[in-house]
Amino acid sequence: MILSIASGKGGTGKTTVAVNLALSLEGSCSVQFLDCDVEEPNAHFFLKPLIHQSQPVFLPVPEIVEEKCTYCGKCAEVCAYNAIAVLKDTVLVFPELCHGCGGCSLLCPEQAIKEKGKRIGVMEFGAANDLQFIHGKLDIGQAMSPPLIREVKNHMNRERTIIIDAPPGTSCPVIESVKGSDVSLLVTEPTPFGLNDLRLAVETLRELKIPFGIILNRADIGDKQVQDYCLKENIPVLMTIPTDRNIAVAYSEGKTIIETQPAYKQKFLELFKKVQKLKK
Numbered sequence: 001m002i003l004s005i006a007s008g009k010g011g012t013g014k015t016t017v018a019v020n021l022a023l024s025l026e027g028s029c030s031v032q033f034l035d036c037d038v039e040e041p042n043a044h045f046f047l048k049p050l051i052h053q054s055q056p057v058f059l060p061v062p063e064i065v066e067e068k069c070t071y072c073g074k075c076a077e078v079c080a081y082n083a084i085a086v087l088k089d090t091v092l093v094f095p096e097l098c099h100g101c102g103g104c105s106l107l108c109p110e111q112a113i114k115e116k117g118k119r120i121g122v123m124e125f126g127a128a129n130d131l132q133f134i135h136g137k138l139d140i141g142q143a144m145s146p147p148l149i150r151e152v153k154n155h156m157n158r159e160r161t162i163i164i165d166a167p168p169g170t171s172c173p174v175i176e177s178v179k180g181s182d183v184s185l186l187v188t189e190p191t192p193f194g195l196n197d198l199r200l201a202v203e204t205l206r207e208l209k210i211p212f213g214i215i216l217n218r219a220d221i222g223d224k225q226v227q228d229y230c231l232k233e234n235i236p237v238l239m240t241i242p243t244d245r246n247i248a249v250a251y252s253e254g255k256t257i258i259e260t261q262p263a264y265k266q267k268f269l270e271l272f273k274k275v276q277k278l279k280k
């Protein structure tokens, strides 16, 4: 089972749900936790894994072998990201725009493109009791998170239940994170902003054909628009979490809900049963 936890916008409690669900499953099944929110990973504050390995991640960016280049322009033509410009007697490469797809070097008729690794971040591997943990950390100033997310996901352990903490939003990094999931959970809150971002996230998951359900956090604030929307769209609301000062205080202290309110463990286990029913 690959289960991703996403949210249309930040600050809805996505990581809270992901870590509490992962810890609640301890004892019932083996879990691997992947924090794919590589621009701002924070699950480790709550899971407190012991990190035992660190591995830098590189993006293959082109380097032109000027002696072989005929300035034919083919590489600039194939690059969908405008990361190469061919002038009369030089080729300019813009590494910060390069996605490392390898298309230019593959299609250069003169084999005049070598690839060199550009560091974009690091992966850290750890464990918290039986839970396996991996997160990616994008280097400061780097913008290319999907290749790092891909690399983290390349280390999935299919023998375990995999919980992916996706980045917030609906852009490329989110799609890269949730792609291939058996089920996704969307964490939202019942406010007009929550609803707007939820609609976008729902469209994305429907496009990717991933079954999903909703977790309504701070369920007693705002209005009923999110519930009405879910009803109309036939989207199951799998769990509601009320506004609770104790949860907010625990979060600010790096503690989990089940640590401070153990009764929640059963609620997260019930949530997981509902998730299993959603799996195709």
Ligand code: SF4
Pocket (backbone or CB within 6 Å): 064, 068, 069, 070, 071, 072, 073, 074, 075, 076, 086, 091, 107, 108, 109, 110, 111, 112, 113
């Ligand atoms: S495709 Fe190859 S030969 Fe043509 S301009 Fe680019 S690097 Fe030079």
Ligand code: SF4
Pocket (backbone or CB within 6 Å): 060, 061, 062, 078, 079, 080, 081, 082, 083, 084, 097, 098, 099, 100, 101, 102, 103, 104, 105
């Ligand atoms: S590797 Fe891909 S993204 Fe990078 S310059 Fe070549 S074609 Fe463009």
